[in-house]
Amino acid sequence: MKNIKVDYLVIGAGLTGLATARALEVSHPHLKGLIVESSSFIGGASKAQETLMGNSTLGLRQLPGSELAIKALKFLERVSELEIVESQSHLEPLTFSEGSIKPFVGFGDVSPEFYSELSYFLKPTVIDLKIPLFEVCKKLTQDLKLEIKLKSEVTQVEILEGGFAVTVNGQYRIDCSQLVSTLPIKKLARLLPSAAVPQKIAQKLSKLSSWSAVHLDLITKTKTTDLENLHVLFGSSSELVSPIWGRFQKATESGLQLSQWMTFVKEPEAENPESLSHALKLIKRQIKRAYPELLAQIEREKIIIFEGYGQETDLKIPSAYSWPKSDALFLATGTIASESNLVGSLLQAELITAAFDKMSLISKRIEISPAL
Ligand SMILES: Cc1cc2nc3c(=O)[nH]c(=O)nc-3n(C[C@H](O)[C@H](O)[C@H](O)COP(=O)(O)OP(=O)(O)OC[C@H]3O[C@@H](n4cnc5c(N)ncnc54)[C@H](O)[C@@H]3O)c2cc1C
Numbered sequence: 001m002k003n004i005k006v007d008y009l010v011i012g013a014g015l016t017g018l019a020t021a022r023a024l025e026v027s028h029p030h031l032k033g034l035i036v037e038s039s040s041f042i043g044g045a046s047k048a049q050e051t052l053m054g055n056s057t058l059g060l061r062q063l064p065g066s067e068l069a070i071k072a073l074k075f076l077e078r079v080s081e082l083e084i085v086e087s088q089s090h091l092e093p094l095t096f097s098e099g100s101i102k103p104f105v106g107f108g109d110v111s112p113e114f115y116s117e118l119s120y121f122l123k124p125t126v127i128d129l130k131i132p133l134f135e136v137c138k139k140l141t142q143d144l145k146l147e148i149k150l151k152s153e154v155t156q157v158e159i160l161e162g163g164f165a166v167t168v169n170g171q172y173r174i175d176c177s178q179l180v181s182t183l184p185i186k187k188l189a190r191l192l193p194s195a196a197v198p199q200k201i202a203q204k205l206s207k208l209s210s211w212s213a214v215h216l217d218l219i220t221k222t223k224t225t226d227l228e229n230l231h232v233l234f235g236s237s238s239e240l241v242s243p244i245w246g247r248f249q250k251a252t253e254s255g256l257q258l259s260q261w262m263t264f265v266k267e268p269e270a271e272n273p274e275s276l277s278h279a280l281k282l283i284k285r286q287i288k289r290a291y292p293e294l295l296a297q298i299e300r301e302k303i304i305i306f307e308g309y310g311q312e313t314d315l316k317i318p319s320a321y322s323w324p325k326s327d328a329l330f331l332a333t334g335t336i337a338s339e340s341n342l343v344g345s346l347l348q349a350e351l352i353t354a355a356f357d358k359m360s361l362i363s364k365r366i367e368i369s370p371a372l
Pocket of ligand 1 (some may be wrong): 062
């Protein structure tokens with residue numbers, strides 16, 4: 001296959017990649033853009049998952065409310081030209097203790113090791129969406145004029161004078177002047193030559209804890225509770241360090257009810273199947289303590305393991321949106337944002353869209369200056 005040349009390349013066709021590409025395409029119609037996506041589908045973690053109760057967004061169990069979350073979703077509304085936010089509900093997190101469901105007041109002296117990951121979910125408000133995010137991905141894909149290349153995995157990124165040479169599937173090269181990566185920094189760093197990764201960042205990355213999220217989705221034949229608040233459950237003091245959390249959704253008229261639960265297992269321990277099975281047992285044990293009848297009512301269950309969770313905020317990337325050794329390598333990942341998960345990645349997408357606009361204006365000025 002012959003080499004391709006574009007002005008900007010976006011790595012990843014998840015929600016962040018699609019939204020960033022659409023924003024860039026609208027504000028820079030004269031530039032040629034392209035998205036490369038390693039999998040055979042669009043949407044990444046925001047793809048649709050089929051359940052007995054209809055389709056839902058795989059990577060969205062809870063969207064905690066905050067000013068930043070609203071800002072992130074407003075950006076998505078502008079880019080997709082859709083109304084996405086329905087309302088915000090005040091729903092304090094709950095826990096089970098001394099035989100009843102009570103307000104969750106914190107972990108006291110012993111916080112779980114993954115507290116910074118968990119804290120994202122602990123806000124007292126929840127945002128309800130008008131449309132599921134997989135539909136937003138669909139709309140963005142329909143609107144996008146630039147090409148999305150599926151089954152195209154970036155295997156290497158070379159930083160050149162004034163641009164990048166990006167190897168795809170180890171087979172062909174895409175040359176671009178600007179590169180937008182939606183990958184976590186750890187994953188991006190592996191694609192760069194070691195000389196392009198500052199030593200401080202390489203050292204911090206090697207020490208950074210990362211987690212595998214273990215999700216358990218349950219559909220029960222009968223309704224268990226009307227409480228849609230986040231439940232944070234933990235048992236004996238030895239389990240205090242590994243709480244589980246989840247939410248019940250509104251039951252259908254026929255009584256089916258979906259509840260979605262999760263906890264984290266430290267990597268690389270999570271590569272051991274026994275650690276994962278222990279985490280699943282822990283989830284079920286805590287659910288049984290709080291709702292003893294629930295497990296007997298299971299109609300369907302689904303386990304999802306999502307690797308590579310971990311805030312990379314500690315890396316202290318100086319510009320907050322571009323790679324230290326290259327201003328034109330934009331970092332559209334929530335892992336370095338002040339908020340993690342979906343909120344963080346959309347905030348970062350908004351930030352890099354604005355930075356890209358500024359940079360593009362500067363390079364245009366440089367181009368025209370000799371003629372003046
Ligand atoms: C099971 C699960 C549950 C979640 N629950 C929540 C939640 O409750 N609340 C919340 O806020 N967030 C949640 N998240 C996180 C949320 O879904 C993501 O933050 C959000 O989807 C961000 O999307 P993204 O586009 O940045 O990343 P992704 O959706 O991961 O997209 C990245 C894309 O890049 C592609 N890619 C990877 N490597 C390469 C490569 N080398 N070359 C080319 N393409 C590549 C991937 O295939 C993927 O399509 C959850 C995620 C999962 C998986």
